[in-house]
Amino acid sequence: xxxxxxxxxxxxxxxxxxxxxxxxxxxxxxxxxxxxxxxxxxxxxxxxxxxxxxxxxxxxxxxxxxxxxxxxxxxxxxxxxxxxxxxxxxxxxxxxxxxxxxxxxxxxxxxxxxxxxxxxxxxxxxxxxxxxxxxxxxxxxxxxxxxxxxxxxxxxxxxxxxxxxxxxxxxxxxxxxxxxxxxxxxxxxxxxxxxxxxxxxxxxxxxxxxxxxxxxxxxxxxxxxxxxxxxxxxxxxxxxxxxxxxxxxxxxxxxxxxxxxxxxxxxxxxxxxxxxxxxxxxxxxxxxxxxxxxxxxxxxxxxxxxxxxxxxxxxxxxxxxxxxxxxxxxxxxxxxxxxxxxxx
Amino acid sequence: xxxxxxxxxxxxxxxxxxxxxxxxxxxxxxxxxxxxxxxxxxxxxxxxxxxxxxxxxxxxxxxxxxxxxxxxxxxxxxxxxxxxxxxxxxxxxxxxxxxxxxxxxxxxxxxxxxxxxxxxxxxxxxxxxxxxxxxxxxxxxxxxxxxxxxxxxxxxxxxxxxxxxxxxxxxxxxxxxxxxxxxxxxxxxxxxxxxxxxxxxxxxxxxxxxxxxxxxxxxxxxxxxxxxxxxxxxxxxxxxxxxxxxxx
Ligand SMILES: Nc1ncnc2c1ncn2[C@@H]1O[C@H](COP(=O)(O)OP(=O)(O)OP(=O)(O)O)[C@@H](O)[C@H]1O
Ligand SMILES: [Mg+2]
Numbered sequence: 001x002x003x004x005x006x007x008x009x010x011x012x013x014x015x016x017x018x019x020x021x022x023x024x025x026x027x028x029x030x031x032x033x034x035x036x037x038x039x040x041x042x043x044x045x046x047x048x049x050x051x052x053x054x055x056x057x058x059x060x061x062x063x064x065x066x067x068x069x070x071x072x073x074x075x076x077x078x079x080x081x082x083x084x085x086x087x088x089x090x091x092x093x094x095x096x097x098x099x100x101x102x103x104x105x106x107x108x109x110x111x112x113x114x115x116x117x118x119x120x121x122x123x124x125x126x127x128x129x130x131x132x133x134x135x136x137x138x139x140x141x142x143x144x145x146x147x148x149x150x151x152x153x154x155x156x157x158x159x160x161x162x163x164x165x166x167x168x169x170x171x172x173x174x175x176x177x178x179x180x181x182x183x184x185x186x187x188x189x190x191x192x193x194x195x196x197x198x199x200x201x202x203x204x205x206x207x208x209x210x211x212x213x214x215x216x217x218x219x220x221x222x223x224x225x226x227x228x229x230x231x232x233x234x235x236x237x238x239x240x241x242x243x244x245x246x247x248x249x250x251x252x253x254x255x256x257x258x259x260x261x262x263x264x265x266x267x268x269x270x271x272x273x274x275x276x277x278x279x280x281x282x283x284x285x286x287x288x289x290x291x292x293x294x295x296x297x298x299x300x301x302x303x304x305x306x307x308x309x310x311x312x313x314x315x316x317x318x319x320x321x322x323x324x325x326x327x328x329x330x331x332x333x334x335x336x337x338x339x340x341x342x343x344x
Numbered sequence: 345x346x347x348x349x350x351x352x353x354x355x356x357x358x359x360x361x362x363x364x365x366x367x368x369x370x371x372x373x374x375x376x377x378x379x380x381x382x383x384x385x386x387x388x389x390x391x392x393x394x395x396x397x398x399x400x401x402x403x404x405x406x407x408x409x410x411x412x413x414x415x416x417x418x419x420x421x422x423x424x425x426x427x428x429x430x431x432x433x434x435x436x437x438x439x440x441x442x443x444x445x446x447x448x449x450x451x452x453x454x455x456x457x458x459x460x461x462x463x464x465x466x467x468x469x470x471x472x473x474x475x476x477x478x479x480x481x482x483x484x485x486x487x488x489x490x491x492x493x494x495x496x497x498x499x500x501x502x503x504x505x506x507x508x509x510x511x512x513x514x515x516x517x518x519x520x521x522x523x524x525x526x527x528x529x530x531x532x533x534x535x536x537x538x539x540x541x542x543x544x545x546x547x548x549x550x551x552x553x554x555x556x557x558x559x560x561x562x563x564x565x566x567x568x569x570x571x572x573x574x575x576x577x578x579x580x581x582x583x584x585x586x587x588x589x590x591x592x
Pocket of ligand 1: 385389390
């Protein structure tokens with residue numbers, strides 16, 4: 001129940017009056033700002049409700065969601081995305097049984113093979129080439145696959161950078177520093193245009209996977225740095241304790257260092273994946289018809305020409321919504337970890 | 345009398361010319377308790393950390409449980425020693441991301457390859473010995489210092505060691521928490537555990553130890569039974585140190 005504390009409200013109003021309307025000049029400024037804000041808000045709403053022509057969004061909803069996926073097979077990506085959404089809701093509000101919580105992680109990882117199966121088809125579903133994938137489905141697929149691939153790669157890079165073997169240490173340092181010095185778009189260009197030239201004739205990796213690899217190469221360098229930060233903040237006494245228990249080097253890495261480094265780096269890692277989600281929109285420039293790409297191709301259609309604002313406002317809302325879901329999930333994860341082990 | 349620790353002329357310097365250990369020789373037999381005392385910086389930690397290979401040394405010879413190591417710091421031999429020697433640290437050094445029981449079962453499961461159920465059963469037994477079995481599911485940060493140190497002792501015991509090393513196990517504890525840890529150590533000594541204990545707890549040294557070793561600037565000044573060391577120490581340096589301890 002909401003209870004409004006009357007005395008503090010009055011105090012707040014009095015305070016407001018004191019700061020905003022203390023003299024003539026402040027009063028004028030305040031009034032001008034109020035006028036400006038109300039005009040801006042009413043214009044925005046007038047445009048959203050009356051002037052904008054939302055047909056460009058409404059009549060193309062399947063296109064935004066699935067790209068050019070064959071219409072009678074669109075239940076497949078739809079199933080995948082709905083199961084992701086349900087899983088998110090379940091993760092946030094579901095019951096707290098321990099065995100369930102433990103298996104939730106496996107279920108989350110399992111959504112990737114499920115998604116790939118539903119998209120590719122085979123085994124009873126009609127096969128569909130990746131060039132037909134698109135829209136939000138493709139955006140989410142790029143994000144999920146690249147995040148999941150770059151995590152182990154980033155961990156390995158971070159460990160190599162801490163290694164005592166000078167050659168491995170140098171190589172991984174160079175890799176990380178170079179990747180962090182190149183803009184993402186250049187790495188993506190490399191993935192789309194140059195990789196096919198380097199591969200022997202006859203071997204072909206499709207565009208979606210080339211994009212996923214390029215994102216993985218890029219993001220894992222950043223993840224490696226986040227994890228290195230985590231590794232460095234683990235006190236040496238932890239390694240001594242593990243050593244004196246007879247654990248060997250690999251066991252120490254596996255059971256002591258990586259779990260602690262991941263927990264410390266968790267906020268940074270979730271930021272990386274949200275950033276990755278937003279950056280998948282760069283692929284629109286490189287010819288993948290993901291969410292932004294769909295928007296661009298719809299705008300190229302003579303029927304909807306010139307309706308940029310509607311399309312981009314709509315796309316911004318979709319990106320915002322997915323990012324919010326990701327951020328809420330991330331915060332939930334962090335909170336659970338701190339509850340589990342008090343102030344570790 | 346079966347010797348568990350034999351050190352011969354151990355010498356070590358961290359920085360050139362400054363000896364953290366200077367020709368240290370000592371012997372501890374099975375079932376005996378050696379207490380190591382000495383002013384800050386005298387090399388006590390360095391000494392007992394050489395016993396399980398956490399610290400290498402420059403010269404001399406060490407024989408732990410019949411395994412001989414020297415300045416070459418042979419990793420395979422050290423690994424063998426670590427499986428049979430437990431260590432308890434001043435700052436507990438529990439693993440913060442693991443529950444109390446997981447802290448204890450980690451090494452038995454992964455070093456000794458015991459079955460999880462078996463390791464957990466024995467872990468619970470050790471925790472009940474230490475009087476903290478009700479905390480098994482908690483995490484280290486949810487326990488008091490004294491409780492954490494008793495967990496650390498249980499963790500060291502989980503590998504069924506033949507020698508236990510303690511480096512100032514009560515120095516980081518509130519005064520009213522010191523006795524719960526010392527009592528646990530007393531019980532271990534009564535059960536015949538061989539222990540090397542760096543501590544400034546005089547009452548513990550008097551009641552429990554068989555020998556007191558006094559160090560200063562990396563050298564062993566004297567090794568005496570506790571009744572002699574505390575009433576009538578042989579060396580001027582030891583008496584001065586004890587006087588200062590009494591003043592605190
Ligand atoms: N990692 C190190 N690097 C350099 N010098 C060290 C290192 N560890 C210890 N020393 C030096 O070696 C000497 C002995 O240190 P040690 O920690 O063994 O003393 P201690 O008797 O345990 O002292 P305290 O009672 O303060 O724990 C000291 O002079 C110390 O400065
Ligand atoms: Mg010390």
